[in-house]
Amino acid sequence: MERKSILLRISTIAMNVPETVAIIMDGNGRWAKAKGLPRTAGHKKGADQIRTIALEANRLHVKKLILYAFSTENWKRPEDEISYLCKLPGIFFSKFINELMEKNIRVTFAGELERFPKETQKVIRKAVDQTKKNTGLELCIAINYGARREIVLGIKKYACEVLNKERENDLSEEEFSSYLFIPENVDLLIRTSGEERISNFLLWQIAYAELIFTSVAWPDFDEEQFALCIKEYDQRDRRFGGLK
Numbered sequence: 001m002e003r004k005s006i007l008l009r010i011s012t013i014a015m016n017v018p019e020t021v022a023i024i025m026d027g028n029g030r031w032a033k034a035k036g037l038p039r040t041a042g043h044k045k046g047a048d049q050i051r052t053i054a055l056e057a058n059r060l061h062v063k064k065l066i067l068y069a070f071s072t073e074n075w076k077r078p079e080d081e082i083s084y085l086c087k088l089p090g091i092f093f094s095k096f097i098n099e100l101m102e103k104n105i106r107v108t109f110a111g112e113l114e115r116f117p118k119e120t121q122k123v124i125r126k127a128v129d130q131t132k133k134n135t136g137l138e139l140c141i142a143i144n145y146g147a148r149r150e151i152v153l154g155i156k157k158y159a160c161e162v163l164n165k166e167r168e169n170d171l172s173e174e175e176f177s178s179y180l181f182i183p184e185n186v187d188l189l190i191r192t193s194g195e196e197r198i199s200n201f202l203l204w205q206i207a208y209a210e211l212i213f214t215s216v217a218w219p220d221f222d223e224e225q226f227a228l229c230i231k232e233y234d235q236r237d238r239r240f241g242g243l244k
């Protein structure tokens with residue numbers, strides 16, 4: 001590693017590190033296209049970057065890292081691309097599960113797994129189960145996830161409980177969060193590859209998140225890029241509507 005990047009990584013130690021980081025891992029297809037490769041090659045390299053960034057987030061003591069891996073809108077893609085994306089969790093976990101265990105990383109997921117092939121569901125549930133006692137970083141994979149769907153499901157669940165008289169008809173913002181796949185507030189949201197939109201990710205949880213849009217494609221987003229984002233976050237003045 002170059003001296004500059006070593007210094008950058010070391011300097012993050014004294015920083016105000018966000019507790020919850022969410023990343024829209026975008027640009028796999030364009031990265032591959034620029035290299036004359038099929039889109040799937042971008043997804044493959046992208047999956048390796050999940051390992052890199054999870055290890056770095058764990059090292060920096062981020063509590064929860066939420067990665068957008070497949071949106072409810074991604075079903076619109078060609079069948080062969082979807083079928084490759086369904087195989088990726090299997091490839092990823094067979095390569096990295098031991099390392100995730102060694103580093104004490106806990107895997108969770110957000111979204112509706114049921115629409116995926118049985119085998120895909122099985123490998124994801126197995127990784128969740130295998131790592132459930134780990135106490136380091138929570139690595140949450142958002143898969144078949146859509147924020148609007150998440151909110152609608154939360155409202156339905158709440159309404160059912162009220163109708164069944166399991167709870168009172170009153171609801172605070174904090175209580176509502178507990179009806180979602182992801183109850184935490186996001187501190188930092190990063191989107192790679194130049195697009196500056198949210199694409200139906202974590203609409204409720206990013207109410208006061210710091211946003212960083214970088215032009216770097218996800219397959220090129222490494223520890224150094226991540227450290228730069230943490231540094232940028234550290235320099236932001238978060239006022240939450242108040243004064244300082």
Ligand code: IPE
Nearest residue numbers: 025026027028029030031069
């Ligand atoms: C992100 O990369 C991965 C998924 C959405 C599954 P893309 O596949 O969206 O790559 P681009 O945006 O077409 O370059």
Ligand code: IPE
Nearest residue numbers: 024025026068069070071199
């Ligand atoms: C968002 O990226 C979804 C994921 C990264 C999984 P997309 O590439 O699907 O989003 P759009 O189409 O550019 O909004």
Ligand code: MG
Nearest residue numbers: 026027028029
């Ligand atoms: Mg994209």
